[in-house]
Amino acid sequence: MRLESIPEPLKRLKNPPKELNFIGDTSLLELPKVAVVGLRKASTYTKECIEVLCNVLKSANICVVSGGAIGVDIAAHKAAMPKTIGVFASGLDIIYPSQNRTSIGEIYAKGLALSEYDEGEPPLAYRFLERNRIVVGLCEALVVAQADLKSGSMQSARLANELKIPVYVLPQRMGESSGTNFLLANKKAELIDDYYKFASLFGEVKEQKIDDDIVKFCKDGVSLDDALAKFGDIIYEYELDGLIEISNLRVKSVL
Template sequence: MRNYIKNVAILCKGDYAKMHRHLLEKKPVANYPCVDTYLTIVDATYPKRLLELDQPPFILFYQGDLSLLNSSCVGVVGSRKPSLYAVKATYEAVAVLRERYTIVSGLAYGIDVCAHLCAIHHHTIAVVACGLDICYPMAHRDIFNQIGKHHLIISEYPRGVNPERYHFPFRNRIIASLSKCIYIMSARQKSGTMGTVDIALSLNREIVVLPHPIHDESGSGCNQLIQEGATVLTNIKELSNI
């Protein structure tokens, strides 16, 4: 069955709806070669946390240490253009969190790559929105290679699939479900990060938010979440007690 799922994923280029339809109808499919290692939803080591999703990934192609998927994880996410205040706070927060948790993020510009870099000598998982033969953004090639060699990179898309705009909000459900808690370090009111929050809340994950100055648009979503009752990150040192 796992080989069949792999073949369907390659045929459908990781498109979830097409894969779902194909798997339900049990259509025959050619046997495609695959150079990447992969985990499927029928495997015993598939993380139970992912099964909490309405649309759990059928397959995860990966590079690195698969055991990290079942480690204790927290997500650290935020905008691609954060303020220096948010960047500094991210490094300080991850410096504490990395001692106890695997840091999960999306390898994007801004907060994501800050989180990965700060956790690079501990444990981190990058959830990407394209095939593993594609590094996006290209500027992150070095950190991409380091994570793939020493940590874990995962994607539900097979090789050759480029990062499409709609892939990013969809992959965010994986970040949310793997994490016991999501740290929102920077977010505008209308952003992909806020979509990640919605998914995390539907999964009963705790949301911890960095407060921002009232005139900082890059943190307006954070302040909105605080108004709505999210936990406020007010003391970095207290993270060691979480």
Template sequence: MIQTLDFQIDALKGMKNYPEKLYYIGNLDLLQSKKISVVGSRKPNQYARNLTQELCSKLSLVDVKIVSGGAIGIDAIAHKSAGAKNTIMVAGTGLDTRYPAVNKTLIQDIENNGLVLSQFEAGVASRKYNFPLRNELVVALGDALVVAYADENSGTMRSVEYALKMNKPIYVFPHRLGESKATTELVKQGLAKVIYDIDEFIAQYGTVKKDEKLDEFLEFCKTAPTYEEAIMKYASEVFEYELLGKIKIYNGKISINYCP
């Protein structure tokens, strides 16, 4: 059920204009946790997908919530990797619409187990000028911003502009020459720090307990990798987990089998 937020969020006071109204579905307690905003391209390379998956999965183990925009690409990978209960999604439409439709199941899962926010009332459809407003809200909610992959002049860089205005720390991954040129430029200009070691980055937020260690292969499968991608990285696990019924392979894609 769509509800209206009846209190102000301190983190949003750094926005140019505090939203007139905020609507939500889900668990407001997530707003009290440490939060990292994660943004990036809708078409990242596999390297960025893998690092985003690892980062967000491990952040969730130290009770850091992931904030993103629910779009295809990096947004969806971030949400899935953290798990719905560790996710705050900021929508660019009214909450009566699950947009984009391809992420409908993911968004519904976040509604049921995490938190979905929007500054747009029910009935407001997807419009181009909604998304810069959404991006500002995504950035404002986080204690820091991670830009996983971004091309030059991409929409993702609008989020960087907001982060700079709000004095938010900005982090990027170390990419190869010619890839994610916009994040490389941020590093050259001294505007972003590079995450060279994910475990070291996670350590500033908490320590993962021994009994909470990730099954890295299953976490990888949350990103819906192709069969070929999975074989290249986890050949033995693919065969073992398929035999155990933990994963399923369909149309060249691997997913987790949630059936008992």
């Protein structure tokens, strides 16, 4: 299906898309939006940071926008589900990259998928840069999680700087993210040193339940069965609020 009109934030682009095709929940376009982008070969540390960051954004009713690629993009989508928008460089009938098929299917079913390309249009190289301008243009802020100096993520950061969209980066070690360290050194980005403080800039952050019994119980990781036996189905509410994460039948606090 096609959106009736182009979202207002995209009209600030020099070359806004003429039309956008979509699959999913268009009400997500009404939420505050933060783009999260970065390396396809992201480090384990970066992926862990993204998981916590996007859980906090989700709990503050902020939508996470990215490009569906392997690495940073898909990690952000998965952590933010269902409050996530994927922007794709091909027609929406073509799932690319294929290794993300399951997660992209979730975006279609629970989040929102957008593309300026009609069905059957392949993901040609130049279209990824065109896609990136939509990812950036939709949002109130851009987070570059990890990036090399010469990368699409750095081009996204330059576009955000031009549009006066604030750019943020994660703390990284020397030599592991030359792009984000360059942005910091040249005052073209700000550092995220507190996930909740960052989220509060764009949404309403719920009180941090650090002293909560459930958060304490799950701090070092416990089996899902043990958590359900002790606290019941409220465990799933805590997951939706971004206070805990459930993976491989284990539960762990993200605070």
